[in-house]
Amino acid sequence: MSQQADPSAVRPSTDRTVVVGAGLSGLIAARDLGRAGKRVLVVDKGRSVGGRLATRRIGDAVLDHGAQFFTTRSSEFIADVQLWQNAGIINEWCRGFEDPADGYPRYCTNGGMNQLAKYLAREFEGLTLDGEPLVTVVTRHRVQSIVPVGDSFTLIYEGGSRDVDLASNVIVTSPVPQTLDILDAGGIALDPAIADDVRSIRYHAVIGLLATVDGSPDLGPAGALQTPDGPTFSFVADNAAKGASPLPAVTFHASHERSESLWSLSDEEILAELRPSAEQILGSVTIQDVQVKKWRYAGPVTPWPDRSLTVATSPGHLVLAGDAFGGPKVEGAYLSGRAAASAVLAATA
Ligand SMILES: Cc1cc2nc3c(=O)[nH]c(=O)nc-3n(C[C@H](O)[C@H](O)[C@H](O)COP(=O)(O)OP(=O)(O)OC[C@H]3O[C@@H](n4cnc5c(N)ncnc54)[C@H](O)[C@@H]3O)c2cc1C
CATH class of the missing domain: 3.50.50.60 (FAD/NAD(P)-binding domain)
Incomplete structure (x- = not known):
């Protein structure tokens, strides 16, 4: 109207x-x-x-819960990213999450993407x-x-x-x-x-878990696992490994398919569904505090x-x-x- x-x-x-x-x-x-x-x-x-570009604090831990990193392709963006890097705002996190890495720089922001x-x-x-x-x-x-x-x-x-x-x-x-x-x-x-x-x-939805933990998880050389077609999580990252958090703290992003299937559940029900897979990935590292974050419009399809x-x-x-x-x-x-x-x-x- x-x-x-x-x-x-x-x-x-x-x-x-x-x-x-x-x-x-x-x-x-x-x-x-x-x-x-x-x-x-x-x-x-x-x-x-x-x-x-979203960052949340849980106690002294800092967790990115939206974008996790970015890549550069266009000359305009490369020029600005260079300036932001020179200003100490962003850093090159790694050159890929596979082993061996694909060689393309992944950037993230010191202190969290929101910075x-x-x-x-x-x-x-x-x-x-x-x-x-x-x-x-x-x-x-x-x-x-x-x-x-x-x-x-x-x-x-x-x-x-x-x-x-x-x-x-x-x-x-x-x-x-x-x-x-x-x-x-x-x-x-x-x-x-x-x-x-x-x-x-249309947009795909993403459901995330934000977890503080009692030690550094083994998530590979970059401190992150990227499995776009994974059955539960498409991306898992230790925010300490990329310079966002002073303490180990893990962001889990559920795959698009899993996020859609869980969307209408309560936070408690989502936790019950996702926490066992998160604990399996963390191995001997234990979750201390965990929060659910839902993005209805995570990215355009x-x-x-x-x-x-x-x-x-x-x-x-x-x-x-x-x-x-x-x-x-x-x-x-x-x-x-x-x-x-x-x-x-x-x-x-
Ligand atoms: C979970 C997740 C993981 C992602 N991972 C990556 C990644 O690893 N790498 C990557 O490159 N990209 C990633 N992305 C995508 C990336 O975050 C986005 O492409 C980018 O940040 C979008 O920026 P934007 O300015 O277009 O939109 P937004 O950042 O969404 O900005 C839109 C703004 O509009 C405001 N707004 C909405 N409605 C109103 C209103 N009525 N009045 C006033 N304000 C309003 C919102 O509050 C918001 O701040 C991810 C996104 C999500 C959600």
């Missing part, structure tokens, strides 16, 4: 882009726009920036115009709808948790089903020529063929981005953020 903005709550119009989502794609889009001298507001429903997002957000402090910050980040605010009103878009937040915001352009980086909810609520219709294809973008998708050009540009567009990985999210920023910059040049 279409939603109307309350004019009394509307802030003064500004020439700025709102980026919905402070995952990697949103942060990179905001960075590129800010570097080009554009004003940007980034809003995210989460408690912190990062999205699926890369925090590093990118810190860069915004240096982007100013006339002494004012160009890029502002607001967390804990869920965008409910985007409504074209007059010569701008109006963003309305769930439960009126924040006054509405105006934007001349909007980049939306949430997973596509969540993005469609926002567009539908604002009465923004997709071009019929692409609507069915966009609505058919069938990504869009282009790196971003402009769904409206009036009253401004409304661009969809995220790993469903750039490709289903960290690098894809990065490339999509860059493409979305380029689309807005081209429209405002």
